Amino acid sequence: MNIAELVTVKTIERKNALDEKPKPYSVEIRLLSCIQQGDVESLITQIKNLDSLIIMGRMSDNELTQYKYMALSIITLATRYAIQGGLSENKAYEFSDRVIKTIDRLTDKDQILQFTGIEIIKLTEDVKKNKKQPEFSPHIRNCMKYINENLYQKISVSSVANHCGISADYLSQIFKKEMGENLSTYILRQKLEKAKILLLKGVNEKEICFEVGFSSQAYFITVFKRFYKMTPSEYIKITKINN
Numbered sequence: 001m002n003i004a005e006l007v008t009v010k011t012i013e014r015k016n017a018l019d020e021k022p023k024p025y026s027v028e029i030r031l032l033s034c035i036q037q038g039d040v041e042s043l044i045t046q047i048k049n050l051d052s053l054i055i056m057g058r059m060s061d062n063e064l065t066q067y068k069y070m071a072l073s074i075i076t077l078a079t080r081y082a083i084q085g086g087l088s089e090n091k092a093y094e095f096s097d098r099v100i101k102t103i104d105r106l107t108d109k110d111q112i113l114q115f116t117g118i119e120i121i122k123l124t125e126d127v128k129k130n131k132k133q134p135e136f137s138p139h140i141r142n143c144m145k146y147i148n149e150n151l152y153q154k155i156s157v158s159s160v161a162n163h164c165g166i167s168a169d170y171l172s173q174i175f176k177k178e179m180g181e182n183l184s185t186y187i188l189r190q191k192l193e194k195a196k197i198l199l200l201k202g203v204n205e206k207e208i209c210f211e212v213g214f215s216s217q218a219y220f221i222t223v224f225k226r227f228y229k230m231t232p233s234e235y236i237k238i239t240k241i242n243n
Contacts, residue, residue, distance in 0.1 A: 036085040038128030
C-alpha cells in the first residue's frame with residue numbers, strides 16, 4: 001500500500017467552519033510528537049485529525065486561503081519537530097520550502113489536506129530513517145544509539161563518553177557542534193519524549209519514572225514542567241480534551 005492510500009483525510013463540511021473557536025492543542029501535540037519520534041504508525045492514526053487543525057481559528061475570510069494558511073503553519077511546526085527529532089536542518093528546510101511552494105499552488109481544500117498529510121508522513125519516515133542511520137559522525141551516532149537504548153537507566157555525560165571511548169569534554173564539544181544543544185539537555189529531552197508517549201498510553205507517573213530512569217517522581221515532574229511549561233498531569237488533561 002502506498003502513502004496516498006494511507007491518507008484518507010477529508011475536509012469537514014460545516015456551514016460555519018471558519019467561525020469555530022480554536023480547539024485545545026491535543027491534536028497538535030499528538031501529531032508533532034509522532035513526527036519528532038519518527039513514529040510513522042502512530043502518526044497515521046493521527047492524520048485523521050488533520051482537518052481539525054486546518055479549520056482551527058480564523059486566519060482568513062476566504063475558505064481556501066484559510067486552509068492554505070493553516071497547512072503552512074502545520075508544515076512549519078512539523079519541520080521544527082523533525083529537526084528536534086534529529087533530522088538535519090538542510091534536509092528539513094528543503095522539505096519545508098518544497099511543500100510550502102506546492103501548497104501555495106493548490107486550488108482545492110481536499111488536495112491541500114491530502115497533500116499535507118502525505119508530506120507529513122514522508123517527513124516522519126525521514127526522521128525514522130535518520131534515527132537508524134543518522135547523518136552525524138560515528139561518535140555522535142554511537143552516542144545517540146546508546147542513549148535511545150538506555151533511556152530506562154540513569155545516563156550521564158560521563159557514562160555516554162565511556163561507552164564511546166572518548167573523554168566527556170571532547171564528546172560534549174562535538175555533540176554541541178553537530179546537534180546544536182548540550183548533551184545533558186539532549187539526554188533529558190529524549191527521556192521526556194519517551195515519557196510523553198507513555199503518558200498518552202495511560203502509564204502512571206510512578207511507572208514512567210522507572211521506565212525512563214528518573215530518580216524520583218518529584219524530579220520527573222520538575223524537569224517535565226521546565227521543558228514543556230506544564231506538569232505531566234496537565235499534559236494528560238490537554239491531550240484528552242475533545243478525544
